[in-house]
Amino acid sequence: xxxxxxxxxxxxxxxxxxxxxxxxxxAGRTFAAIFKxxxxxxxxxxxxxxxxxxxxxxxxxxxxxxxxxxxxxLAFGFKQFQAEGLASQVEGLAVMRELAPVITGLxxxxxxxxxxxxxxxxxxxxxxxxxxxxxxxxxxxxxxVPRLLASVVMLxxxxxxxxxxxxxxxxxxxxxxxxxxAYVFSNEFYKLLAFRDLRIALYKAFxxxxxxxxxxxxxxxxxxxxxxxxxxxxxxxxxxxxxxxLIADFFLTKLLLV
Amino acid sequence: xxxxxxxxxxxxxxxxxxLSGVNLAVEExxxxxxxxxxxxxxxxLLRNIMxxxxxxxxxxxxxxxxxxxxxxxxxxxxRQSIGMCFQMAALFDSMTVFExxxxxxxxxxxxxxxxIRARVEECLALVxxxxxxxxxxxxxxxxMKRRVGFARAIALKPKILLFDEPTTGLDPVMTDVIGRVIxxxxxxxxxxxxxxxxxxxxxxxxxxRIALLFRGECIxxxxxxxxxxxxxxxVQQFLRGDAxxxxxxxxxxxxxxxxxx
Numbered sequence: 001x002x003x004x005x006x007x008x009x010x011x012x013x014x015x016x017x018x019x020x021x022x023x024x025x026x027a028g029r030t031f032a033a034i035f036k037x038x039x040x041x042x043x044x045x046x047x048x049x050x051x052x053x054x055x056x057x058x059x060x061x062x063x064x065x066x067x068x069x070x071x072x073x074l075a076f077g078f079k080q081f082q083a084e085g086l087a088s089q090v091e092g093l094a095v096m097r098e099l100a101p102v103i104t105g106l107x108x109x110x111x112x113x114x115x116x117x118x119x120x121x122x123x124x125x126x127x128x129x130x131x132x133x134x135x136x137x138x139x140x141x142x143x144x145v146p147r148l149l150a151s152v153v154m155l156x157x158x159x160x161x162x163x164x165x166x167x168x169x170x171x172x173x174x175x176x177x178x179x180x181x182a183y184v185f186s187n188e189f190y191k192l193l194a195f196r197d198l199r200i201a202l203y204k205a206f207x208x209x210x211x212x213x214x215x216x217x218x219x220x221x222x223x224x225x226x227x228x229x230x231x232x233x234x235x236x237x238x239x240x241x242x243x244x245x246l247i248a249d250f251f252l253t254k255l256l257l258v
Numbered sequence: 259x260x261x262x263x264x265x266x267x268x269x270x271x272x273x274x275x276x277l278s279g280v281n282l283a284v285e286e287x288x289x290x291x292x293x294x295x296x297x298x299x300x301x302x303l304l305r306n307i308m309x310x311x312x313x314x315x316x317x318x319x320x321x322x323x324x325x326x327x328x329x330x331x332x333x334x335x336x337r338q339s340i341g342m343c344f345q346m347a348a349l350f351d352s353m354t355v356f357e358x359x360x361x362x363x364x365x366x367x368x369x370x371x372x373x374i375r376a377r378v379e380e381c382l383a384l385v386x387x388x389x390x391x392x393x394x395x396x397x398x399x400x401x402m403k404r405r406v407g408f409a410r411a412i413a414l415k416p417k418i419l420l421f422d423e424p425t426t427g428l429d430p431v432m433t434d435v436i437g438r439v440i441x442x443x444x445x446x447x448x449x450x451x452x453x454x455x456x457x458x459x460x461x462x463x464x465x466x467r468i469a470l471l472f473r474g475e476c477i478x479x480x481x482x483x484x485x486x487x488x489x490x491x492x493v494q495q496f497l498r499g500d501a502x503x504x505x506x507x508x509x510x511x512x513x514x515x516x517x518x519x
Contacts, residue, residue, distance in 0.1 A: 038365060127348035134308055134342040135362045135410075136334040 026140065026221065027214050030148055033141040040146065047146040051112050052154035056161070062107050063162040067095055067169030075178045085188065088174055092189035093197075095166035101201045102249055104159045105208035108151075109241040113216035114234035116147055120220025121233035129221070139221070148213040155209030156202040163201065200256045207252060208245050215241040259322060261286045261418060261450045262307060266316035268474075269302055276302045278474035279316065286417075289444055289451045290479075291461040293496065294471035295505060300454040301345070303471070304420050307452070308342055309333050320418070338366055341411030341449075345423040347403035349395040355382070355406050356391035362414045381409040384446065385439050401432035405439060412443060419443065421453040425460060433457055440464055458497065462486075470496060472505070 074087040120143060123129050132139045167189055174180045219237040223229045260283035269277040276299040284290045294300050305311040307318050309325045318325045320336055328336060349358050359378045363369055369377070382388050385405040395403055404424055411419060421440060425433040437460030444451055444464070455461050461468060462482045469479040472492050478485060486497065491504050501510035 122351075126351075127344050127346065128350055130305075130310055131342070131344060131348040131350070133310060134337055134340070135365065135414075136337040137361075137365055138330070138334070 022222070023214070023218055026144070026218050029140045030144040030214065030217075033138060033145050034149070036138070036141050036145075040142070043142070044146045044149060047150035048154060050115070051108070051147070051150040052157060055108055055111055055154070055158060058107055058111055059104055059158045059162055060165050062103055063100060063165040064169045066099055066103050067091070067166035068173050070094060070099065071170045071173035072177075075174060084178065084180065085184070087178075088170060088180065088185045088188035089191050091170040091174065092167075093192045095170065096163055096193055096197050096201055097253075098249070100162035100166055101159045101204040101208065102245065104155065104162045104205060105212065105245045105249075106242055108155065108158070108208075109212045109216075109245060110238050112151065113212040113237045113241045116213065116216030117220040117223075117233040117237035118230060120217055121223035121230040124221060124223045125226055125230055143221075144213070144217045147217055148210065151209035151213035152206050153209075155205040155212070159201055159205035160198075163198070200252075203256060204249060204252050207248055211244045211248060212241050215244065260284055260319075261288075261321055262452065263319040263322075264303070264307070264316075265319070267303070267306060267313050267318060268315045269299070269306060269311060269313055275474050277306075277313075277471075280471070280474070280476045282469060282476060282479060284450055284452060286450055287448055289453070289464055289466045291453045291455060291465035291468045292471060293455065293458075293461060293468060295496075298471040299474050300471055301422055304342070304422050304452065304454060307420060308337065308340065338362075338414055339416050340418045340420060341414070341416035343404070343407050343411045343419065343421045343424055345426060347395070347407035349398075349403055349406055349410070351395045353394075354391065355387070355393050355395070355398070358395070358406060359391075359409045359413050361410065366414060377413060378409075381413050382406075384412065384443065385409045386435070399432075401428050401435060404428075404436060408439060408443065412447065415447075417449055419447075419449045419451045421451065421455070423454050423456065425455055425457045433460060436460070437463055458499075 071087065071091050074090055075084065078084050078087045078090075120129070123143075129139050129143075132142060170189065171182070171185055175182045175185050216237045219233045219240065223233045262282070262284040264280055264282040267277050267280040268275070276297075280299075280303065282290070282303075292300050292303065302311060306313055307320065307325070309328070312326050317327075320340065323332070323336060325333065325336065349355075350361065353361070356375075356378055359381055360374050363374050363377060367374075378391065379388065382390065385408045387402065387405050387409060390398070390402070390406070395406070398406065408421075408424075424440065425436050428436065437457070440451070440453060440460070441464055443449065451464075453461070453464055455464075465482050467479055467481055468485040469476050470485075470493055471477075478488050478490060478493050480488065485493065488494070495502075495505045
């Protein structure tokens with residue numbers, strides 16, 4: 001009974017280490033392949049479009065919705081203390097430091113990371129990745145690298161857009177609905193912020209981009225078992241990358257705010 | 259020296275032994291057909307030759323270079339001289355037929371767009387698929403996909419062509435078409451080929467030698483005439499296509515009239 005427990009615990013630990021090791025090796029191979037030739041500009045451009053341009057609507061809509069609902073809550077909360085003026089300052093702080101990078105990261109892990117896992121998973125089970133190998137093409141270089149580059153470049157850009165949209169979301173509620181002065185709002189929104197906060201947000205987005213691309217590609221590349229495996233890969237990718245985005249967010253915040 | 263030398267090749271997946279001490283040598287320009295029941299390790303043999311799998315023991319040498327001992331860059335160099343045709347074609351479904359065939363050329367050859375177009379058209383013409391360059395794989399039938407897969411495999415002018423069950427799942431007419439295409443490629447390109455198939459008719463047309471894999475071992479490897487006369491009961495059962503005999507591990511269901519009795 002006790003032995004069985006230790007057997008199972010040991011097996012679980014070994015399996016977890018095996019998985020972590022596999023991810024680390026593939027991630028290392030991806031970074032090592034970044035500067036390898038040939039450079040496929042067309043493939044990279046397609047990924048920039050898939051990760052960046054095609055994600056614009058979803059990022060704009062979610063950023064607008066989240067910043068608006070946050071403004072509603074802040075306006076309601078601060079009204080209790082007759083401190084409505086603070087709402088725009090806190091809105092600015094929350095949007096810039098947390099909401100924009102995290103919401104953008106989570107939305108893209110759902111939209112882009114899952115698509116990467118599904119695409120590579122389908123390629124794996126239909127032998128297209130083997131075909132790449134047989135055509136003397138490293139799948140890590142051809143599939144992982146453009147997706148990683150597109151994600152680490154586009155996530156910060158989308159986060160910057162999300163911050164801008166977040167400003168207007170707050171404006172709509174606090175100025176349009178709550179009746180605050182537009183002049184005061186635009187001054188107060190940035191009052192508690194420094195350039196460092198924008199830099200931290202962009203650093204976070206950079207790391208989230210890395211997590212989304214590497215986890216999505218890894219889950220797809222390791223797909224096994226036909227249709228069921230292809231079905232599981234995106235789900236697993238979204239869950240894993242969302243979890244790591246939230247964990248990384250905590251550590252990055254602690255680290256970068258010091 | 260043999261172009262492809264398979265020496266004591268063994269491969270197991272967990273407890274299941276798929277290949278056990280297989281020896282095969284394919285000479286330059288020769289066409290070897292590998293026959294065998296499902297799950298006897300035919301595809302595993304090809305994957306070992308391509309370096310997609312690593313042998314548990316033994317080795318595969320291509321033009322004297324042991325595949326499992328090559329660095330990744332050296333392996334990619336060897337793979338440029340081998341064209342692999344997959345069972346279900348494995349075409350890149352996000353690309354057109356033209357892009358599929360041009361893929362290897364764009365990655366490994368310094369050719370102008372005009373030269374690439376000319377080479378792609380030449381390859382598509384060789385497999386009877388001229389004029390399909392703008393189509394996507396989803397718009398092609400099974401036989402057409404296989405032929406585009408052949409065109410992609412020959413684009414880099416390989417010295418060796420490997421065909422993994424090129425006729426499985428096709429109707430008899432298309433099977434004959436594929437058989438003819440393989441024969442044309444063999445004669446026009448003068449390449450060394452290994453073909454895995456269940457189709458005995460095309461096997462006897464294509465082959466210079468026929469090998470039969472049975473329970474992970476190569477039990478026969480000889481020219482078609484000799485193979486047909488091979489007295490080994492498994493060979494004869496395979497040629498007859500009869501369920502009764504030593505070929506199956508589990509006994510087959512009884513024939514209908516015996517069941518009535």
